[in-house]
Amino acid sequence: MGLLQFLKSQFLCHLIMCYVFLVSGLIVNLIQICTLPLWLVSKQLARKINIRLAYCIASQMVAALEWWSGTECTLYTDPKRYPLYGKENAIVVLNHTFEIDFLCGWTFCERFGVLGSSKVLAKRELAYVPVIGWMWYFLEIVFCKRKWEEDRTTVAQSLQKLRDYPENYWFLLFCEGTRFTPKKHQFSMQIAESKGLPKLKYHLLPRTKGFYVTVQNLRGTAAAIYDSTLNFRNNEVPTLLGIINGKKYHADLYVRRIPLESVPEDEAECAAWLHKLYQEKDGFQEQYAQTGHFPGPIMSPPRRPWSLINWLFWSCVVLYPLGLLIAQMLSSGSVLTIAAAVVVCSAVSMGMRWMIGQTEIDKSSNYGIKAAPLNNN
Ligand SMILES: CC/C=C\C/C=C\C/C=C\C/C=C\C/C=C\C/C=C\CCC(=O)SCCNC(=O)CCNC(=O)[C@H](O)C(C)(C)COP(=O)(O)OP(=O)(O)OC[C@H]1O[C@@H](n2cnc3c(N)ncnc32)[C@H](O)[C@@H]1OP(=O)(O)O
């Protein structure tokens, strides 16, 4: 193990990274609150400022992936469609299999210049996660309770608000609605069987209502669906803790651009269209399992320096006062002050561990298993 790799695995380094992320994130959240009056005066200006503020937070995690862990992200796609990426609004449909799938998504957003503005249909619980969840409120992220009776109006209303968004964005939909686990897969395949749908090997049965409502409300605003299928080389099981420990992964993403006009307007046909799409995605995963690659040529955009520059900037801003504080504390020699500092550090690291826990599949919700109608056992 080289010196750098040894340093990357040290708890003190992780503590410093988490401190930078948390304190800079809270500063950004505070600035976001200050933009509230601006929404009344100029909504578009407030949105543009919040896009840049969101970039300050999200790109730190992208920098951790790209520059700290050195993870490589390869894009398989049609070279003729490549110039359009980042230049239009799009609905991204992605498999929900990995703990860091959202982070790989963010990395591609960063490389195509839409990181600050990108959106997702997210479960309501994530709105309460400090820094990221609070940031999302100002980005007009669409939240759902995963209870259609309640979501049908709120989700449509939130989507309507995005129609005059001032910058290009990608709207991410994990149509499976929850992370893949063998148990959830088993339940959802029972439902597939009851509906007479072919079984999927690598995906849960997609939920079609959120997809339908998104397509209907973004028609005329979003130009295309980016059907995206993600996997990792050598059966790697990537985690956020792995990234923080400096572990390098190899992500492969296969993207097909499908014009939005080709998605049927009728709800039942649209649902059938999505089921067919997931059957195709399953085929791509099968090909990946057999051959180690997706179809199509590789058109990988290179990583950009901005995420690293942003990270270094915020590190300087928040580490300098911390250094002064520690020096002052040590020179005071007060046992009480030092004990208080240890307590604060422990609380912060526990808080960060809880946040990281939000990404872990073994802490995944029971959604998709607890209310399955076909569970007769
Ligand atoms: C060039 C590069 C391209 C791409 C780069 C890639 C990506 C980058 C893009 C953007 C990045 C932006 C941001 C990323 C950052 C962070 C994201 C992080 C996390 C957020 C993710 C989440 O929170 S996922 C969870 C929330 N989202 C969803 O659930 C979306 C999908 N769900 C739906 O659409 C649902 O329909 C709903 C939520 C709208 C409503 O939920 P409800 O439970 O009420 O669902 P339904 O009524 O649909 O469910 C009943 C129907 O479903 C059938 N079914 C299937 N399986 C089951 C099962 N296991 N149990 C029960 N029911 C099941 C059922 O039969 C019903 O069928 P119907 O025929 O009656 O519809």
Ligand SMILES: CCCCCCCCCCCCCCCCCC(=O)OC[C@@H](O)COP(=O)(O)O
């Ligand atoms: C710079 C590096 C700093 C390192 C410290 C970073 C720690 C910050 C961690 C904050 C992470 C919060 C982002 C939440 C994104 C989680 C995405 C996700 O995958 O959500 C799960 C849902 O889709 C489905 O939920 P389940 O039904 O499976 O349950």
